[in-house]
Amino acid sequence: MAETESPVPSTPARSDRSPWNWLLVIPIVVPLLTPLFNHDSPRLWGFPAFYWLQFLFILVGVATTSVVYRMTRR
Amino acid sequence: MSDHITEIIVFSFLFLLVSAIGFVAARWRAPKDMAHLDEWGLGGRSFGGWITWFLVGGDLYTAYTFVAVPALIFGAGAAGFFAVPYTVIIYPLFFLILIRLWSVSHRHGFVTPADFVRTRFDSPTLALLVAITGIVATMPYIALQLVGIEAVLKTMGVTGDSMLARHAPIIIAFAILAAYTYQSGLRAPALIAFVKDTLIYIVIIVAVIYLPYKLGGWGDIFAAADKKFQGTPAPNDGILLNANNQIQYITLALGSALALFLYPHSITGVLASKNRNVIKRNMSALPAYSFLLGLIALLGYMAISAGIKPLPGAKEGTLDSNTVVPLLFDQKFPSWFAGVAFAAIGIGALVPAAIMSIAAANLFTRNIYKEYLKRDATHAQEAQVSKIASLVVKVGAVAFIVFLDPQFSIDLQLIGGVIILQTAPAVAIGLYTRWLHxxxxxxxxxxxxxxxxxxxxxxxxxxxxxxxFGGSAFPLSEFGFDTKKTIYVGFVAVAVNLIVAVLATFFLRTMKTPEGVDGTTPDDYFADEGDPRIEKTPTTVDTVSST
Structure with a gap:
C-alpha cells in the first residue's frame, strides 16, 4: 500500500540486494589496476601520477559508498 | 637523554592523561550491569557514528602501521604504498559483507566470528579452528604495537642497554593499559581513541605542510627518493612499480584487505556499533584515515630527503628502519611538538592493543571456555573470564617483545595476516551461503x-x-614459471583453500555426510536495531544427539 521510494520492486522479505551495489565494484577493482596508475607523469604539485591518482581513488571510494548508502537506505 | 627532556615531559604528560581517561571510561555511558560480555567486550553494542568512527579508525590504523608503512616506503619505495589501495578496497567489502555479520550477530547475540560459524555450520570444531586462528593471528599483532612504542622510546633515548632498562618503560605502559582495559573493557579504547586520533591528525597535517616546506617541496622529495633508489643494487625498489612487483602489489593489497576484515579486532569494532546505518555511514567516513595513512606513508620519502639514518637494531650490525619516522620528527620539529608526535604514536599503540586483547579474550571465552570448559557459564562468569584472559594476552605480548627478538613478532604478524585469511571461506562466504560443507x-x-x-x-x-620467513612475496619461479614475478602468499593459500573446500563439498555430498543444522534464518542477515534478540537456545546439541 505504502508508496515505494526506490525504483526496485519491493520484495516481501527483507533483502540487501540492489543494483546500486554494483557501484561498489569500482573502488574494489580500480585501485588494483596497476597499469592504470603506475606512471610518473602527469605530475600534480610535484606528486608523480602513481601517488596522486591513488589518493584520488580514496575519494572515489568515499563517493561510491556514499551514493550506495543514500540510494539503498530503507 | 637530556637533549630529549622536553619531548619526554610532553610524552609522559599526554600518556598519563589518556591513562586517566581509560580508567574513567568505565563510568562513561555506564550500563546497569557491567558483568556481561556485551558490556565489557562490546561496549553495550551501543556506539553511534562518531564513536564508531574513532574506535574503528583507531583500531585499523595502528601505531605499527604508522611506523612500519613509512619505514617500508623508506626502504623499498612504491611497493610500500600498497597500504593505500588496501585501505580503499576494504570499505566496500565491509559495506557489503561485514554488515551481514553485524545483523546476524545482533539477532543471535554473537560476540565473535567463531560464534557465527558455530551456529551457521553447526560445527564446534570449525568454530574452534576459527577461534584459534584468530587468537594466534592477533597475539603477534599486539606485540607489534609494542614495537611501535619502542621505536619512539628509542628515539627519545629512554631505553637503556640492559634487558630490564630497555624494556621497563614498555612494561609500565602495558601494565597501565592492562589495568584500565580490565576495568573499562571496550569503553576505554573507544574514549581514548578520541584523544589519539585528534593528536595524529594534528601531527600529520602539520607534518605534510611544514616538512615539504623545509625540504624544498614535494618535487625535491620525490627526486631525492628516486636518486636513492637508482643508487641501490636492489632490483625491486623505486618510486614506481616495475614489471616484477605489480602482481605482488595487487595481491598484497587485496589479500591484506580481506585479512583485515577477518581479524577479530576489526569485527569487535564493527559489532560494537548500534545499527546498520552507523556502519554504512562510517564506510564513507573512515577513508579519511586512508588519506592520512597515505600522507604518513610519504613521510618515508621525506626521511630520505632529510637524510635520516635509522638507529641500530636489536642485533649487532642491523638497522631498525622503524625509527625513521620518529627520527624525522625528532630532527625537524621543535622538541615540544616532537613530544606531541611521539605521544600520538605511543597512544596510537594503546587503542588497538586494547581492542585486540579484548577480541582475543572474547574468542577464548566464547569458543574455548564456554564451549569446552564450562557449558553453563553465566553472563557474569563469561565477562570475568574474558577480563582475565585479556590480562593473560597482554602479558604474553610483552613476553614476546622482552624475551624474543622483535623480528620474531614481525615474522609472526606476517604469518598472522596470511593465516587469518584462511578463515575467509567459513566466515565471509558463510555470510552469503551455506553451500560449502x-x-x-x-x-x-x-x-x-x-x-x-x-x-x-x-x-x-x-x-x-x-x-x-623473509617476507610475503613468493617468487612464482618456485612453482615452475619462468619469471621473476612475485605474488602474495596469502592470496595463493586462500585460493587453494577455496578450491579444496569446493571439491571436498562435492565429495562429502556424494558420501551423504551429515551437514548439521543451520541455526540462522535468511532474514537474520538483514536484522537491524530494534529487532528482537533471539535468546540463545542450545538447540543443536540436543537435536543432533537425538537423531
Missing part, C-alpha cells in the same frame, strides 16, 4: 594453512640474510 571447510582450512606455512618458509630475506 562444514567438513569441507575444515579440509580447506587445513590445506590453506599448510600451503601458506610452506610458502612462507621458502622465502628468504636478502636484507636481514635469513633463509626463512
Amino acid at each position: 562444514r567438513g569441507a571447510l575444515i579440509t580447506g582450512w587445513a590445506a590453506g594453512m599448510g600451503l601458506a606455512l610452506w610458502m612462507l618458509w621458502q622465502i628468504p630475506n636478502a636484507v636481514t640474510k635469513r633463509a626463512h
